[in-house]
Amino acid sequence: MGLLSLGTPLPWKEVEKYASHVREHGITQFLHIWNNTKDKKGNILLWGDEVEYMVVSYDDEKKNALLSLRQAQILHDLEENEIKQRKIEDAEGVEPNQRIPTFHPEYGRYMLEATPGYPYTASFDDLLNVERNMERRRTIAIANLLPNEFPVTLASYPRLGAPGQFTDPYYPPTGPASRSFFLPDELINPHARFPTLTANIRERRGSKVAINVPIFKDEKTPSPFIDPTIPVDRDLYPEDANAKDGAALADHIYMDSMGFGMGCCCLQITFQATDIDEARRLYDQLAPLSPIFLALTAASPAWRGYLSDQDCRWNVIAGSVDDRTEEERGLKPLQKNRFVIPKSRYDSIDCYISRGAEYREEYNDIELVKDDEIKKMLTDAGVDDALANHYAHLFIRDPIVVFSELVNQDDANSSDHFENIQSTNWQTMRFKPPPPGSGIGWRVEFRSMEIQITDFENAAFAIFIVLLTRVILSYKLNFYLPISKVDENMKVAHYRDAVLNEKFYFRKDVFAREESHSEEVPVEEEYRLMTMSEIINGKKGDGEEFPGLVPLVQSYLDRMSIDVDTRCRLNAYMELISKRASGELCTAASWMRGFIRGHEAYKFDSVVSAEINYDLVKMVEKLTKGEEWDGVGASLLGGLAGGR
Ligand code: ADP
Ligand code: MG
Ligand code: MG
Ligand code: MG
Ligand code: MG
Ligand code: MG
Known part of the structure; x- marks a missing residue:
């Protein structure tokens, strides 16, 4: 906790x-x-991921996939299980990397977070262990759920805050903490911290938070789109006037509560550096990669029952806790x-x-x-x-x-x-000082990635980031570009199918040779716009060569002595990342959008109905279990070594 x-x-x-x-x-x-x-010097690389889940509760009769609000009971059961297991592990002297994973509470009362029971080391054995560990977490979670519940790893829930029932049990969408039009306060983790965060952000700001995501204009979406599901005339709280007073924009999906953002799931990676200077360097070098990996992991195409014209969660969370007056x-x-x-x-x-x-x-x-x-x-x-x-x-x-x-x-x-302020600055990177009296070193957290549907994908992205840190250090790579350009990339990363259609600012020469930072070269000449595939897979010829992040990692691995099995698995992860970047495979956002638009009940009006959502979540569960990778999920996962 x-x-x-x-x-x-x-x-x-x-x-x-x-x-x-x-x-x-x-x-x-x-x-x-x-x-x-x-x-303090000489800390070893230790690292770990955080995976966030949404527990869905199926109502198979009504064909509705609801968000289960049983978090407290589930976490209680998981904790008892963990305590029991730890005693056995201590008695038997179980290896750290075989220890039972740990579950944590999250903002949404339908959410769980899980981390490895012990941080991983730099060993290749541990890399091979990441996916198994993630699978084990899901298995343990499932063992503590009801038969009609399942822990999905969806970045945003398509029908969170949509009309009708979307939680199990149902609560009317009101409550003093968030005063939302759409989300009941019962959706918030009841631990005092969370409703208080919600209420105090609203009070400090002086109004409800206001998030407007552009709606995806499909063939039959009205234009202008004036959302008929916003209860603009409600008069329960003073903040009910916000929507009418301009907070809700036409042609947008309007959201008015912290839960829309903090109720999203992400994939975060924390690693320990040998000392403070290395931590600072990794923080800087990974920062320009944060928008790149946001775009590459895009998994949030639908909000409040509508398809949106963006693919990522980030700006929704930014808006959902925006306490500025x-x-x-x-x-x-x-x-x-x-x-x-x-x-x-x-x-x-x-x-x-x-x-x-x-x-x-x-x-x-x-x-x-x-x-x-x-x-x-x-x-x-x-x-x-x-x-x-x-x-x-x-x-x-x-x-x-x-x-x-x-x-x-x-x-x-x-x-x-210190942590009160530090940990409520939720940024793309976090620089984590050692906790007092802990022996833990200086750590850096990479926070931009969206959670992926399968453990295979989550392991792939987690491992790739960690390998990149090794490559940055051993090849002395330099990814610096003006931070305003990183911000521009961040904006572009949200766009629908940004991976395919957009270009991102990236540094031309990533090898930090002395002459490459000579003051003669104007900064504007150090970078150019690149496609996602150029950045990840590289580019040859025409004077604009770029090595590519995957080939860089591959060349690093070539120098290591790694057993064949491990290398094969790592190659499978890199194949995924490479194909996502080239467009040979699509992002989760693109796959979900396609599934929704291809559903027989879809009316091409941007509406993700309860029925469509139910079938989508059922299909997501199948993908999670390794089914349909070469079937319905082929554009997302086809041809990959999912079944080991
Ligand atoms: P937070 O939510 O504050 O980011 P968590 O405890 O949920 O932190 O997750 C931190 C991650 O860091 C976990 O995956 C954990 O395994 C990993 N970790 C724990 N100790 C260390 C360490 N000394 N160095 C690097 N990573 C660590
Ligand atoms: Mg955490
Ligand atoms: Mg139930
Ligand atoms: Mg979390
Ligand atoms: Mg974290
Ligand atoms: Mg946390």
Whole structure:
């Protein structure tokens, strides 16, 4: 359960009073960590993934696939099972990589998160273990579900918040925390932290969050599309007026609650670096890859019962926790607030933090909003400018949830206030300092990827990112490009079929030779627009050669002594990634869109009915079980070595 401290959560009006207190003590806590661990060297690579699930509950009679709200019971059963199993493992001295996986709560009351029971090492045995471990997690989850339930790994649920019943059991779509038109508060994990996050974000912002995803205009979709399912005349809460006052846009799918974003599932990878400098370098080098892998894992084509004209979840989550006030969003002059803030607290990173030889000032080309007092605290304590800027930027935010019992802490031994701000900056990359007193090293988390339908795909993407980190370090690769260009890529990554139709800014010469960063070369000449296939598979000839990320990883693997079985499996993973990039196989978003549009009940009006959704989820379950890869799922998974 980690960060989910128990206690009495304060309402927003009270939290506000403690904001400076939390920030100052948070930074003091960070400085203790920094002083204790900044010079620590020689940590080994340890890494792990996080897989998020949605538990569906089938109503086979009514042909409806509902979201099961039994999370508390399921997690309770999983925990009892884990405790029992751990005792056996301890008695028998089971190898770390064979230990039972761990389940965690998530925002949605239909969600589960699972991680390996122990972080993986750099060994190739452990790489081979990743997919098995993911399979084991799903098997364990299934053993703790009802016969009509199944844990799917869908990034966004097509009928979350759609008219009619979409949860089991049914609740009317109202509730004081979110005040949503579409989602009942009963959908939120009831642990005090989550409803409080929801309510306090809404209160801090001064209105409900407002997310507008462009609707996919199909042959019979009305134009302009004015959504008839928005209860614009409801008058239950003051915020009910938001939609009428302009929050709901025509030609868009309007969503008004944190659950639409935080109720999505993603695939995250955390790895430990040998020391703080390596962690900073990996953070910077992976940042330009975050939009690339968002586009490549795109799996979110439908929202609130409609097909959307975008394929990814990211901007929906960004909007779903956007607690910025009107002043902070630049809609009113600053009076009460301190800063105009360009992005949500869930968004892409705003600055690079490493200062190795390949770094140039021109890469940090977006204006960084900073808290000057925080910056001074950090630099006075000897923290370098780059890292001080990073935290002075994260710490422009207020805490959203404060537990009254935890206001006063022992700053030398706690990181609670630090984590309060740090872990509610949900960015594409996260730089994770060692927890106090833990022996854990500096870690970096890669957070942009969408969850994939099968364990095979999730293992493939997780392993590919980890191998990339090895290649970056051993070949001294340089992926730097101006961070404004990373942001442009982030935007483009959302577009429908971006993998096929869009180009992304990418660095031309990724080998960090001395001359390649000579100040003579203007930064604009260091990068160009590339297709996804060029970036992943490479390009030959015509003066625009690019090695490609898959060939780079392959050449790295060629130098290793790996047994044949392992190499074959790794090749299968890379084949998937390579074919997704070339378009030979499509993304999950594209496959789902195709399934929906090809369904006999689809009326070409963008509506994903309960019946279509039911058949889609049933088919997703089959794919998860290794069925239909060369059948209905052929465009997604055809020809791959799924059955081992
Ligand atoms: P969070 O939700 O804060 O990102 P989780 O605990 O859910 O963190 O997931 C962290 C991931 O990091 C897990 O996959 C875990 O196996 C992995 N992990 C644990 N310890 C280490 C470590 N020392 N170094 C790298 N990764 C680790
Ligand atoms: Mg987690
Ligand atoms: Mg049921
Ligand atoms: Mg999670
Ligand atoms: Mg995480
Ligand atoms: Mg977490």
